[in-house]
Amino acid sequence: MSIAEPILLTPGPLTTSARTRQAMMVDWGSWDDRFNQLTASLCEQLLAILNGAATHHCVPLQGSGTFAVEAAIGTLVPRDGKVLVLINGAYGKRLAKICEVLGRAFSTFETAEDEPTTAADVDRLLRADSDITHVALIHCETSTGILNPLAEIAQVVEQHGKRLIIDAMSSFGALPVDAQQVPFDALIAASGKCLEGVPGMGFVFARKESLAAAAGNSHSLAMDLYDQHAYMIKTGQWRFTPPTHVVAALHEALLQYNEEGGLPARHARYAANCQALMEEMGKLGLRSFLPAAIQAPIIATFHAPQDPRYQFKDFYERVKAKGYILYPGKLTQVETFRVGCIGHVSPDEMRQAVAAVGDVLREMEVLDI
Numbered sequence: 001m002s003i004a005e006p007i008l009l010t011p012g013p014l015t016t017s018a019r020t021r022q023a024m025m026v027d028w029g030s031w032d033d034r035f036n037q038l039t040a041s042l043c044e045q046l047l048a049i050l051n052g053a054a055t056h057h058c059v060p061l062q063g064s065g066t067f068a069v070e071a072a073i074g075t076l077v078p079r080d081g082k083v084l085v086l087i088n089g090a091y092g093k094r095l096a097k098i099c100e101v102l103g104r105a106f107s108t109f110e111t112a113e114d115e116p117t118t119a120a121d122v123d124r125l126l127r128a129d130s131d132i133t134h135v136a137l138i139h140c141e142t143s144t145g146i147l148n149p150l151a152e153i154a155q156v157v158e159q160h161g162k163r164l165i166i167d168a169m170s171s172f173g174a175l176p177v178d179a180q181q182v183p184f185d186a187l188i189a190a191s192g193k194c195l196e197g198v199p200g201m202g203f204v205f206a207r208k209e210s211l212a213a214a215a216g217n218s219h220s221l222a223m224d225l226y227d228q229h230a231y232m233i234k235t236g237q238w239r240f241t242p243p244t245h246v247v248a249a250l251h252e253a254l255l256q257y258n259e260e261g262g263l264p265a266r267h268a269r270y271a272a273n274c275q276a277l278m279e280e281m282g283k284l285g286l287r288s289f290l291p292a293a294i295q296a297p298i299i300a301t302f303h304a305p306q307d308p309r310y311q312f313k314d315f316y317e318r319v320k321a322k323g324y325i326l327y328p329g330k331l332t333q334v335e336t337f338r339v340g341c342i343g344h345v346s347p348d349e350m351r352q353a354v355a356a357v358g359d360v361l362r363e364m365e366v367l368d369i
C-alpha cells in the first residue's frame, strides 16, 4: 500500500476493496432498467442480512447517515409523538438534536460514555412517562465504540407497547440483529460502514405497518421516507437523482460480503482485527478507554500517551506518512484517539498499523522502548 493510498482505520469512510472501487467506473442512467434492478437487488440483500423481508421495507435515501436518521425520525414519529433518547456519546446527542430541530417532543437519558444504557433504565423511564411513544438508541456508539444492549432494550420497549428506532450505522452488517427476534420500527444504517461500500447513501428498515401509517408525518419533502418508498414501489426508480455510483459500489461490496461468508464472517474478521489491535497496543503500553466487556469490535478508543511531547496532529501526520489514517478522539473529559477495526483490512494489517504507531511514538520520543 503506497502512502498515496493509505489504509483508513476510520469508521467510515473506510478502506474499500479495489473491486468495489472498480464498480464505480461505469456510468448508469437513472431510468435504466438495469440500474433499477441493481437498486431492487440491493434492497432485497440488505433486508436478508437482518431477516426482515416479512416485516420491514428497506427504504434507501441519498446522503450521509445522518440524513437517513433524520428522515426516519421525521417520517415515523408522528408530530404529536414523544421520543425518549438514550445517550452515551456524540451520536446519541445528535438524535436529540434532530428531535429538537424537527420539533418532536423528546426527553433524554444520559449515561457516562463508558456506561451502556440498560433495559432496567428504559423500563423505569417508560413507567415514569406515559407520553413517550418512541425510544431511540445508538447500537454501537461510534464516539467511543461502546455497545448498548439492543436486544434487551428492544424487549422492554415492546413490553411497554412503544416503538423503537435504532441507529445501527456503525454496526449493521457486522453485529447480528434479527428483525424477527428484535422488535423495531426503524433500523438505520449506511453504505460506507460495515458493508464496506463507499459513503453517499443511507437506508432505513421500516416496519411495514408503521411506514404505511406515516403519510404526512414528515416535515420535509426530500426526507419523506413514506414518499420515497411509495415512489420506488410504483416506478422502480429513486424519487430524485440517485447516487448511481454509490449504489453500484454497494452492490459489488455486497457480492464480496456474501462471498466472504456474510455477517458471521464479517463479524469474525472485525473481532480478529479488534483483538490484534488491543494486543499490540497493549504491548506499547497504550490503554483502551473501554473495558473489553462493553467494547464493540467496530472502533476502539485509546488514552493518549501522557507526555508533553505527544500532540495528536503531529502523531496523526507521522502515522499517515507511514500509510495509516487514524481518527481523533471525541471525548471532552479525557484526551484519546481512535482506531477503526472495520473496512477492507485484515488482522495482519492491524498489527502493521500498530507497528507504525510504535515507530512514530519512538520518533516523537514519547516511547523509550
Ligand SMILES: Cc1ncc(COP(=O)(O)O)c(C=O)c1O
Pocket (backbone or CB within 6 Å): 011, 012, 064, 065, 066, 067, 069, 091, 138, 140, 141, 142, 167, 168, 169, 170, 190
Ligand atoms: C452511530 C452513528 N450514527 C450516525 C452516523 C452518521 O454520520 P454521518 O452523517 O456523518 O454519516 C455515524 C457515522 O459515523 C455513526 O457512527
